[in-house]
Amino acid sequence: MNKQSPLVKTLFAAAAVVLLVPSILLAQANYDESKVPKFKLPELLVAADGTKIESATQWESKRRAEIFKMFEEQMYGRAPAAPKDIRFKVQSSKSALGGKAILKQVSVYFKDGQDLPAMEIVIFHPKGKGPFPAFIGLNFGGNHTVNADPDIKVPTSWMRSKKDNKASADDRGKSASRWQVETIVNRGYALATIYYGDIDPDFHDEFQNGIHPLFYREGQKKPTAEEWGSIAAWSYGLSRGLDYLEKDAEIDGSKVAVLGHSRLGKTSLWAGATDPRFALVISNDSGCGGAALNKRAFGETVKRITTSFPHWFCDNFDKYGNNEKDLAFDQHMLMALIAPRPVYVASAEQDRWADPHGEFLSVKHAGPVYKLYGKKNVPTGGMPKVNEPFQGDVGYHIRRGRHDVTLFDWEQYLNFADRHLQDK
Numbered sequence: 013m014n015k016q017s018p019l020v021k022t023l024f025a026a027a028a029v030v031l032l033v034p035s036i037l038l039a040q041a042n043y044d045e046s047k048v049p050k051f052k053l054p055e056l057l058v059a060a061d062g063t064k065i066e067s068a069t070q071w072e073s074k075r076r077a078e079i080f081k082m083f084e085e086q087m088y089g090r091a092p093a094a095p096k097d098i099r100f101k102v103q104s105s106k107s108a109l110g111g112k113a114i115l116k117q118v119s120v121y122f123k124d125g126q127d128l129p130a131m132e133i134v135i136f137h138p139k140g141k142g143p144f145p146a147f148i149g150l151n152f153g154g155n156h157t158v159n160a161d162p163d164i165k166v167p168t169s170w171m172r173s174k175k176d177n178k179a180s181a182d183d184r185g186k187s188a189s190r191w192q193v194e195t196i197v198n199r200g201y202a203l204a205t206i207y208y209g210d211i212d213p214d215f216h217d218e219f220q221n222g223i224h225p226l227f228y229r230e231g232q233k234k235p236t237a238e239e240w241g242s243i244a245a246w247s248y249g250l251s252r253g254l255d256y257l258e259k260d261a262e263i264d265g266s267k268v269a270v271l272g273h274s275r276l277g278k279t280s281l282w283a284g285a286t287d288p289r290f291a292l293v294i295s296n297d298s299g300c301g302g303a304a305l306n307k308r309a310f311g312e313t314v315k316r317i318t319t320s321f322p323h324w325f326c327d328n329f330d331k332y333g334n335n336e337k338d339l340a341f342d343q344h345m346l347m348a349l350i351a352p353r354p355v356y357v358a359s360a361e362q363d364r365w366a367d368p369h370g371e372f373l374s375v376k377h378a379g380p381v382y383k384l385y386g387k388k389n390v391p392t393g394g395m396p397k398v399n400e401p402f403q404g405d406v407g408y409h410i411r412r413g414r415h416d417v418t419l420f421d422w423e424q425y426l427n428f429a430d431r432h433l434q435d436k
Contacts, residue, residue, distance in 0.1 A: 041311050043364050051307040054341055056348055057380055068352070068384040080285065080349055082341045087301075088282050089240035089326030091248045092227045097124035100256045103132075108161055113138055113197045114262070117155075117165060120252055123226055130223055131210035133253055134164055136193050137202035137262050145267035145433040146202035147294075147425070148253050150246055150276045151191070153183060154207045159193050160185030170213040170221065190273065190417040199426045200434070202263055204253060208276060211249035212242045216323040223249070237327040243301070244326070246276065247283035254289055267291050267433045271425065273417045274366075275324065278302035285349035292432055293355045294425055297415050299366030301325065303357045303374050305343055307336045311365040343370075347378035347406075352385035354432045356407035356425060361398055363415040369395060375408045382406060403428050 042048070057065040057075065065075045084090050099121040108115035113136045122130040134155040137144050151157065153173060156164040162184065171179045196203045208214065212222030219225070219234050223245055235241070240248070250270055258265030269292035272280035277298025284293030295303045300312035301324065315333030318325060332339050347355055357375050359368030372395045379390035382405055389404025396402045399420070401409035407428045411420050 041313075041316075041365065042309060043311065045310075045369075048308050048310055049337070051337065053305070053307070053344060053377060054339070056345060056377070057384075065384070071351075071381060071384055076349060079341060079345045083282075083285065083346060083349070085238040085326070086328045086332075086341070087325055088244045088247075089235060089328075090238055091240040091244045091286070094251065094255065095122050098122055098252060098255060099124070100259065103165075104163065106163065107139070108136060108159075109194055109197060111139070112194070115161060115163070116260075117163075118256055120256060122223060122252065130226070131206050131249055131252070132165060132167065133204055133206050133256060134158065135202060135204045135257075135260070135263075136197055138197050138200060142262035143260075143264040144200060144202045144262060145269070145291075145429065146204055146257060146263050147196065147269045147271055147429075148204040148206075148250060148257065149271045149273075150208040150211075150250065150279060151187060151205045152208065152276070153187050154179045154209075155205060156181065156184050157187040158185075158191045158205050159188055167207045167210060169207060169209040170215075171209060172214045189419070192419055192422045195419070195422060196426070199430075201426070201429065204257060204263075206249060206253055208246050208249070208279075212245040212323075214242065214275075214323075216321075219323070235326065239326060241325045241327075242321075242323045243275070243279050243282055244286075246279040247286060250279065250283040251287045251289075254287065258289075265289070269294060269425070269429055269433065271296065273297055274299070274415065275302075275321075278324075281346055281350070281355075284353070284355065285346055288353070291353060292429060293350050293353065294428075295355075295357045295371075296417050296421055297358065297360055297363050297366050299363075299371070302366075302371075303343055303347070303359075304367040304370035305373050306332070306339055307342055308367060308370045308373075309336055310367040310370055312367070342374075344374040344377035347374050348381035351378065351381045352387060352405075354406060354428065356403075356428050358408070358421055358424065359410040360413050360415055361410055362413060366415065368410050372396075372408055372410070375406055378406070401427075403431065 101119045103117045105116045116135040118133040154167040167179045257263045270280045270290040271294035273296040277295040278301045359371045376391045387405035
């Protein structure tokens with residue numbers, strides 16, 4: 013699946029050029045609240061036929077499906093059903109973190125007879141009596157970057173961050189600060205992570221080198237305009253990771269939180285919306301196409317994201333570039349699709365490209381759906397102060413600093429998980 017075709021080799025150089033586009037566009041972005049266009053958010057609790065939604069039953073039987081279909085066909089793209097012949101193989105299991113944890117590595121095969129694993133999962137869980145609640149998320153640099161343990165396999169998949177597009181053992185533990193493995197284990201949780209490039213390489217190769225071809229119909233060469241882009245594929249991979257966690261006796265599959273940062277925060281939100289088995293959903297600095305309201309056109313915009321990264325969304329989403337006014341949905345509705353499960357959105361003060369205020373507004377304006385389920389502890393006023401999280405039936409914080417995942421972020425996620433996933 014990860015063999016490089018001639019087309020892909022040609023596109024590698026083009027991908028490097030594309031990566032420069034966001035920095036060029038940054039200078040053109042709007043960071044002035046007075047220049048945010050006037051807009052009206054689409055009605056959350058009014059169905060397409062004008063019916064007012066007044067109960068959770070009405071929401072589930074009528075309005076939720078309407079909203080989900082819009083996101084699926086007009087933004088992220090429709091993914092295939094879970095494969096019936098998926099296979100898992102535990103490749104290794106050993107003591108880790110000075111004897112405090114078990115480290116497992118699991119290969120996932122999406123298709124029967126497939127020689128190459130579709131993806132590799134690395135799992136840390138506490139020693140002792142399980143099952144343990146868990147976090148699952150995709151990583152950017154390879155599983156070996158999450159922790160410096162020398163036995164973690166170095167991926168062979170295409171690597172976006174490298175000049176030769178190959179992972180290096182020299183990067184072991186390079187992203188450890190973003191994952192805080194020991195802190196997570198010490199708090200009684202497991203962590204599962206997957207290199208996102210195992211699922212789909214993060215460049216526009218016409219969907220030839222990721223998992224998409226495994227599911228093409230006879231004669232199909234690429235997804236249709238309403239079928240899955242990379243974000244939906246990465247989300248699909250997270251669900252397949254959950255398929256395994258539900259089978260692992262040391263993990264409580266009913267208490268798995270999905271999380272992601274930046275484009276992988278967009279991914280975690282869509283995973284949470286599409287797969288109700290995720291018990292808690294976390295978005296870290298996900299911005300446009302994730303937690304931030306599209307209609308604000310603040311920082312990154314639909315036009316900029318679909319131009320720079322045309323593979324992330326389905327092709328139907330392109331028509332909303334410089335045309336956010338025609339969107340019949342916005343990201344507060346994505347948050348509402350997760351209800352009544354808890355959702356947590358985090359922003360960073362210096363990360364204006366991701367529009368922290370727009371991220372908060374999505375959380376706030378999803379509140380009416382949570383209230384249909386009797387959830388009352390939702391934001392109703394203005395944004396919380398910096399480094400002063402709001403944690404209730406939904407959560408939000410904006411912290412000091414830049415676009416990143418920090419120990420402060422993880423402390424809030426663990427506190428929120430304690431509130432919602434731990435037995436009282």
